[in-house]
Amino acid sequence: MDEYYQAVQSLPDWLAEPLGRMPPAVAEQIHELRLREGCSLSFTIGGMPCPAAQISGCPHFLRSCVLTPPQMEEIFYSLCGGSVHTHQAELAQGYLTLPGGHRVGVGGQYFVHPQQGVVVQTVRSLNLRVARRKAAALPPELCRALEGHFIGMLLVGEPDSGKTTLLRSAAAFLAGQGRTVTVVDERQEVWPEGGPAGGEALDVIAGLPKGRALQMALRTLSPHVILLDELGGMEEVEQLEQGFYGGVNFVASLHASTLEEAAHRPQVERLTLRRMLRVLVLLEGRQSPGRVKEVRWI
Template sequence: MRREKKEQILCVLAGKIKGILLNNGLDFERLQEIRLREGQPLYVRYEGREMMFSHLITKEELRETMEYIGNYSLYAYEHEMRQGFLTIDGGHRVGISGKIIPEEGHVRNFQYISSVNIRVSHEISGCADVVFPMVLEKGELCHTMIISPPGCGKTTMLRDMVRQISDGNQYLRGMNVGVVDERSEIGGCFQGVPQNHIGKRTDILDNCPKAEGMMMMIRSMSPQVLAVDEIGTRHDVEAVSYAMHCGVTMLATVHGTSLEEIREKPLFKHYWEGKYFKRYIVLGPMGRTGSLQGVYNERGKLLCS
């Protein structure tokens, strides 16, 4: 049986930290982030606001927490740690920083860990309902880009779109979806199994570079729809264009504050000029995850807000 979110989080925290959270009666469904920095106060992000506790994080508490996170075998997670994060049961992402061990210009591993950031995974089922009528044209799903600043819900929106497309909804029949999840945030995979609900017709490549993963998905799984989070390199952009030319419908997210900002960026300018994406969903910070600023077509016309 899958453990509740509260248990998933508490079981990886050092005893003193666990006690502080319990004694303050926090609702773990509203908890967004827990930061542990050696010698600094315990920090929690809760319902969009900061909470600082007087307790200072010790080296021993960081060590104890990392032992729980790695199930006393951190060497087994060496590949993930090179990227600066681990994913634990429930799909919660644990970011780490400190002193690294370099090797030929790359990160081999961490020598000392001085900070841990636990980002609590949240699914908001149905958050994509409002945009679905807008991302279809003549009954067909459009190439869609989701734009938002960090922490404003683009991955949450993408995840719910993937789930609904995969399972089918009132607007379209279920379709085969391929997800390339480089940062383990869409599916929140733990030991290769998605912890988030991403649909019954979805295949996922976890912890895989986006550009390479998109090519692998097209060759091996023949997806009708391909979803990727946070495209941001020339290789990502080229792979997205290739996928579109292969007849795959693309769902992608990018960091940005507006459609105007994205269409002026040199990396994405040819998307706009070539009208590659037919829909742009813009999210913004309005006090809750996934606050819709607007949905635009390929000409920049506002369809809904």
């Protein structure tokens, strides 16, 4: 069964049921489901927005549905599993994670509570991203880079271009070489079910902020290589720097449309200044997720 059908089961029954009747040939192409107050449902297929009314075989209810504020509130509550508080740490960063690693971006009115921190006040839009456990073929040039002492590597691409898929394949490749590999999987998107399949000899730290997880990995797991999805703030760069001094290589993904755009990010500038970054890998884009366009040594 395609992961799309699993993802929509977290929605209220009145919405999950018709979504579950989407034709399989269409379901397997859906990357995102966008729900917006006062708007019709929209899907992302092949990297492009596609209104429900334009999808062949889409149930009539979905074609005509326009979501009201009470419905948005019910949908949000259902996605939280009936407990918004349980997801407070994630929601403070604008998202929540569903069973299976599916992620929901949350748009609306936020405010900063003196004791509770960032709190969602009103939800006006939700973007449900379907997490699929797929592998991407690594091109020979990338395999050759991973076989050596590459120090640091960034997988660069726009949203939905398959960076996580490629990172998963790189982890399996490195483990197959006998390297001690640790994957930092904060949002449980690299392996949605909590760990690698197929017996890969990998260590995974999931569910923690990346900076803290990196510190734990370096102190306790003695990795040869660390992989992390979506390089974030300077705290993560500082931890990677500590690993660099200990001879630990890293592979991380980064949101950017071009290698030149990536090079101007403060995190990348610091990595370059410290001579911690040797390889940049650019993905083709959301039209061809997981496919490599360029491998550049710097």
